[in-house]
Amino acid sequence: MSIKRKRRFHAEVATSSLSDIMFFLLLFFLIISTLANPNVIKMTLPKAQANEKTNKQFISLSVTEDKKFYIDKEPVAFDALESTLMSKMNGEKDQTVVVRIPFNLQVQDLVDVLQIGVRNNLKFVIATSPK
Numbered sequence: 037m038s039i040k041r042k043r044r045f046h047a048e049v050a051t052s053s054l055s056d057i058m059f060f061l062l063l064f065f066l067i068i069s070t071l072a073n074p075n076v077i078k079m080t081l082p083k084a085q086a087n088e089k090t091n092k093q094f095i096s097l098s099v100t101e102d103k104k105f106y107i108d109k110e111p112v113a114f115d116a117l118e119s120t121l122m123s124k125m126n127g128e129k130d131q132t133v134v135v136r137i138p139f140n141l142q143v144q145d146l147v148d149v150l151q152i153g154v155r156n157n158l159k160f161v162i163a164t165s166p167k
Contacts, residue, residue: 094161095124098136099149118152125158136163 097117098106105112112120125131133153137146146162153160 094132094134095121096134096136097121097149099138099141099145101138101141103141103145105149114148117149118156121152121158122156130159132159132161134161134163 096106096108098109100106103114105114105117107117107120107124110120121133135146135149137149150160152158
């Protein structure tokens, strides 16, 4: 008399849907990483050896090569730059203004922008790219 043994149950993990999930996660993180800093206008920044990142609340002031001024991606005329900047500050002197200016613009253009900060006693930081 032969006794048949029952087949043992083997646990299996279905991995066919894991690749789909990984693909969607990859797409999600790629899209989110491109939206990480929406207030930046693309330009070539000056290079520096020591870069420091700011985690504080800041206002982005960008100057393009054709001397157009933007505060948080909103175009502003140079004559109205100071008043617009002060209205964005909302009376908070603790906020930092990050100046993004192309490396090939004249120094006088940078000084003109920084004079606004000196007159109003504001904190200005010049954005650079790693060397």
